[in-house]
Amino acid sequence: QKEVEQDPGPLSVPEGAIVSLNCTYSNSAFQYFMWYRQYSRKGPELLMYTYSSGNKEDGRFTAQVDKSSKYISLFIRDSQPSDSATYLCAMSGDSNYQLIWGAGTKLIIKP
Amino acid sequence: NAGVTQTPKFRVLKTGQSMTLLCAQDMNHEYMYWYRQDPGMGLRLIHYSVGEGTTAKGEVPDGYNVSRLKKQNFLLGLESAAPSQTSVYFCASSYSPLLTSFPSYNEQFFGPGTRLTVL
Numbered sequence: 001q002k003e004v005e006q007d008p009g010p011l012s013v014p015e016g017a018i019v020s021l022n023c024t025y026s027n028s029a030f031q032y033f034m035w036y037r038q039y040s041r042k043g044p045e046l047l048m049y050t051y052s053s054g055n056k057e058d059g060r061f062t063a064q065v066d067k068s069s070k071y072i073s074l075f076i077r078d079s080q081p082s083d084s085a086t087y088l089c090a091m092s093g094d095s096n097y098q099l100i101w102g103a104g105t106k107l108i109i110k111p
Numbered sequence: 112n113a114g115v116t117q118t119p120k121f122r123v124l125k126t127g128q129s130m131t132l133l134c135a136q137d138m139n140h141e142y143m144y145w146y147r148q149d150p151g152m153g154l155r156l157i158h159y160s161v162g163e164g165t166t167a168k169g170e171v172p173d174g175y176n177v178s179r180l181k182k183q184n185f186l187l188g189l190e191s192a193a194p195s196q197t198s199v200y201f202c203a204s205s206y207s208p209l210l211t212s213f214p215s216y217n218e219q220f221f222g223p224g225t226r227l228t229v230l
Binding site for chain 1: 201207219223
């Protein structure tokens with residue numbers, strides 16, 4: 001079993017829909033939770049990060065962490081075709097600078 | 112400010128050939144990383160470095176070697192290429208979490224990738 005599980009998709013939704021992307025993990029020591037966005041044939045870029053539990057909002061994006069369930073989510077409101085990309089979750093422990101990555105979910109927003 | 116650059120962008124090798132991938136960063140980052148990305152596998156860490164002159168093994172180090180002679184450069188070598196090493200290779204860099212304020216999350220900055228095919 002992988003430490004971080006993420007459905008690879010693809011997930012296809014119409015423009016304007018609310019998108020929910022998720023990861024589950026098994027290591028209770030993880031404290032830092034990140035979402036990276038990767039456009040086709042590009043390197044990943046950090047989109048959002050959360051420390052420990054709770055929610056964080058940035059414009060149309062909301063990141064949630066539920067440590068009791070070992071489950072993290074990324075919500076995208078009013079999705080746009082420009083949001084079409086692969087979204088990777090990544091996490092690490094308090095003193096560990098190495099990131100453990102999910103497989104990435106390919107998201108397609110249809111105009 | 113170019114960020115993280117990788118050379119070459121594409122390469123085709125025959126089985127048994129060797130090559131070196133070059134990564135350069137101009138952000139004065141202490142940490143550098145080499146990943147490979149395969150369909151359905153996400154990013155897997157090959158080797159990493161926490162400073163000039165230091166390297167360490169990641170999750171999938173076999174068949175690769177690295178060197179970090181200068182702080183801004185991190186080289187990945189394939190000694191004898193195999194078809195299983197066909198992949199997209201990404202270099203990344205980051206500040207040391209020890210030098211950032213709490214919470215010291217590890218934001219990694221990625222290069223554009225090198226697409227390698229081994230025949």
